[in-house]
Amino acid sequence: MTANTITFVSLAETTTFGIMIGRTARPGDIITLTGNMGAGKTTLTQAIGLGLMVPEEHYITSPTFSLLHEYPGRIPLYHMDLYRLADEEEIEALGFEDYLYGDGLCVIEWPERLGSLMPEDRLNIDLSFVSENSRRANLTGHSDSWRERILALTNIATK
Ligand SMILES: Nc1ncnc2c1ncn2[C@@H]1O[C@H](COP(=O)(O)OP(=O)(O)OP(=O)(O)O)[C@@H](O)[C@H]1O
Numbered sequence: 001m002t003a004n005t006i007t008f009v010s011l012a013e014t015t016t017f018g019i020m021i022g023r024t025a026r027p028g029d030i031i032t033l034t035g036n037m038g039a040g041k042t043t044l045t046q047a048i049g050l051g052l053m054v055p056e057e058h059y060i061t062s063p064t065f066s067l068l069h070e071y072p073g074r075i076p077l078y079h080m081d082l083y084r085l086a087d088e089e090e091i092e093a094l095g096f097e098d099y100l101y102g103d104g105l106c107v108i109e110w111p112e113r114l115g116s117l118m119p120e121d122r123l124n125i126d127l128s129f130v131s132e133n134s135r136r137a138n139l140t141g142h143s144d145s146w147r148e149r150i151l152a153l154t155n156i157a158t159k
């Protein structure tokens with residue numbers, strides 16, 4: 001297990017970690033969430049929303065009919081679930097790049113669908129199922145800045 005791997009033994013631990021991400025998020029940050037169905041991508045996004053102080057009445061769910069939901073918070077949260085994305089042209093037509101490089105935090109489920117539009121500078125969190133209430137998170141920073149921030153995030157999370 002590498003230093004960038006964290007195990008959440010309960011939903012509460014996943015929530016604590018997500019809140020920490022939300023509290024420290026900066027405008028323009030991009031976080032991609034990979035992992036199978038049910039791995040906890042949307043659940044982690046909800047916790048990030050808590051950390052961003054998204055008001056409770058804006059309950060974060062997977063955008064079923066739209067690929068993107070925007071929530072107000074300390075900074076805006078742009079939540080994308082690209083599972084149903086057909087092709088790159090569809091995403092370009094929707095103007096997604098404006099969100100990617102916008103003034104909020106962009107959290108993207110199923111980022112594989114972005115193909116060549118995958119942003120360079122991002123944090124990827126790969127979630128995997130361990131047992132009913134336990135999940136493993138493998139963090140990869142795709143920039144020096146994210147690599148530094150991962151150290152802080154994982155230090156706190158494993159204390
Ligand atoms: N430690 C944990 N962390 C995250 N989710 C957990 C944990 N323990 C149990 N769960 C449950 O696992 C489920 C994760 O579902 P979720 O919708 O977040 O997955 P997802 O990765 O977004 O799936 P999809 O690809 O279908 O969008 C939820 O029902 C959640 O309550």
Ligand SMILES: [Mg+2]
Pocket residue numbers: 041042043062081109
């Ligand atoms: Mg989901």
